[in-house]
Amino acid sequence: MMQQRRALALISGGLDSLLAARVVMEQGIHVEGVNFYTGFCVEGHTHAIRKKDRARPKRNNALWVAEQLGIKLHIIDVTEQYKDVVINPKHGYGANLNPCLDCKCFMVGKAVEWIGEHGFDFIITGEVVGQRPMSQRRDTMRIVVRESQVGERLLRPLCAKNLPPTLPELEGWVDREKLYGFSGRSRKPQMALAKQFGLMDYAQPAGGCCFLTDEAYSRKLADLWESRGAREYELDDIMLLKVGRHLRPRPHFKLIIGREEGENNFLQGYQRRFPLLRMISHPGPLTLIDGEVGAEDVELAACIAARFSAGRDAGQVEMQLIDRDGSEQMLQVFPMPVAEVRLEWYL
Amino acid sequence: MVSVREQLDARRLLCPLPVIRTQDRVNTMAAGELLEVICTDPGAASDIPAWCRINGHKVIEMREQSGELVILIEVGEKKR
Numbered sequence: 565m566m567q568q569r570r571a572l573a574l575i576s577g578g579l580d581s582l583l584a585a586r587v588v589m590e591q592g593i594h595v596e597g598v599n600f601y602t603g604f605c606v607e608g609h610t611h612a613i614r615k616k617d618r619a620r621p622k623r624n625n626a627l628w629v630a631e632q633l634g635i636k637l638h639i640i641d642v643t644e645q646y647k648d649v650v651i652n653p654k655h656g657y658g659a660n661l662n663p664c665l666d667c668k669c670f671m672v673g674k675a676v677e678w679i680g681e682h683g684f685d686f687i688i689t690g691e692v693v694g695q696r697p698m699s700q701r702r703d704t705m706r707i708v709v710r711e712s713q714v715g716e717r718l719l720r721p722l723c724a725k726n727l728p729p730t731l732p733e734l735e736g737w738v739d740r741e742k743l744y745g746f747s748g749r750s751r752k753p754q755m756a757l758a759k760q761f762g763l764m765d766y767a768q769p770a771g772g773c774c775f776l777t778d779e780a781y782s783r784k785l786a787d788l789w790e791s792r793g794a795r796e797y798e799l800d801d802i803m804l805l806k807v808g809r810h811l812r813p814r815p816h817f818k819l820i821i822g823r824e825e826g827e828n829n830f831l832q833g834y835q836r837r838f839p840l841l842r843m844i845s846h847p848g849p850l851t852l853i854d855g856e857v858g859a860e861d862v863e864l865a866a867c868i869a870a871r872f873s874a875g876r877d878a879g880q881v882e883m884q885l886i887d888r889d890g891s892e893q894m895l896q897v898f899p900m901p902v903a904e905v906r907l908e909w910y911l
Numbered sequence: 912m913v914s915v916r917e918q919l920d921a922r923r924l925l926c927p928l929p930v931i932r933t934q935d936r937v938n939t940m941a942a943g944e945l946l947e948v949i950c951t952d953p954g955a956a957s958d959i960p961a962w963c964r965i966n967g968h969k970v971i972e973m974r975e976q977s978g979e980l981v982i983l984i985e986v987g988e989k990k991r
């Protein structure tokens with residue numbers, strides 16, 4: 565009997581990677597999935613922090629895809645190594661701080677390492693020529709092959725017919741005739757193929773697969789770098805960019821103000837890593853102060869935070885400051901009038 | 912019978928990190944052993960069981976305990 569070939573599919577959680585893996589499975593290949601966690605990934609429930617979003621069905625799309633396919637999924641934490649991709653992308657950024665081409669090279673490169681370690685034969689991605697502006701043009705597809713050192717072991721089943729044959733095709737592991745020649749931005753062929761496979765209810769990511777394609781998110785990340793005078797981040801930094809309102813009233817500090825209970829609980833977890841403001845006299849947000857602050861700054865922060873509390877129209881409100889060393893202090897402040905909260909403070 | 916029962920603290924981690932930590936720990940354990948995962952991201956309530964189904968492990972118990980989610984997993988056979 566012929567040896568069963570093994571392929572590793574990059575699973576983003578979207579329809580294309582689902583179809584690509586499925587097409588290859590149809591040809592009797594053993595497929596397992598891999599999903600890279602960069603810290604910026606958009607989860608079905610990233611916003612589960614917010615209580616109002618908890619009612620929505622929650623699922624991790626990559627896990628869901630793997631379950632639909634009946635394949636194993638390896639989720640790999642690449643948050644540390646990925647920093648270099650975000651901070652120094654050789655090929656630059658897309659519309660926002662999304663380094664899509666470097667990201668693709670990185671992920672395929674990681675997959676190359678994985679198949680080497682696990683004795684798999686080739687890699688599958690759901691890319692389609694011409695689908696996304698930066699990372700899925702024909703010339704950029706060549707760059708991915710070159711920089712990831714994948715050689716001829718990268719199969720793109722959805723557009724293979726538009727590309728030169730790869731090793732799995734040349735060796736006859738897969739039948740090129742049964743692959744596809746999709747191109748361009750239309751989603752119709754994918755949707756038709758999904759229907760043919762009886763797949764429904766799949767995720768349709770609008771922009772990209774991660775927060776870096778989001779304008780508001782990228783703006784906050786750029787602000788973080790600018791305020792620190794260095795392009796660097798820790799995982800906590802980029803998590804916090806997803807939570808709360810961010811206001812920078814002074815260049816040397818910003819406030820992260822919880823918008824509701826779920827976010828307040830989440831921010832509470834950062835007590836002792838940031839000075840924290842809690843409302844005492846009225847229901848209101850939990851606020852983190854990010855930056856080195858003096859007494860005057862704290863007062864300004866408290867006035868702004870109070871503006872987002874139920875005491876916004878009260879004369880004076882009472883708040884508690886919990887510093888990094890755990891020391892507590894009571895503050896009496898006047899909530900800042902709405903008109904004085906400057907628009908440019910909002911990140 | 913004394914069975915191995917390990918604990919994993921995945922509190923405050925946001926999905927999919929609780930799943931990743933669970934996966935990495937389970938990979939060091941043997942079939943039949945138990946792992947108790949404690950997490951706070953409600954998303955883990957669907958993700959960890961999904962990950963277990965895909966990879967052949969069993970969720971024996973899932974409960975909420977003082978605002979935290981406790982998931983007990985029995986490690987399954989690992990076929991390569």
Ligand code: SF4
Nearest residue numbers: 663664667772773774
């Ligand atoms: S959208 Fe994000 S995850 Fe997707 S390729 Fe671009 S940078 Fe990478």
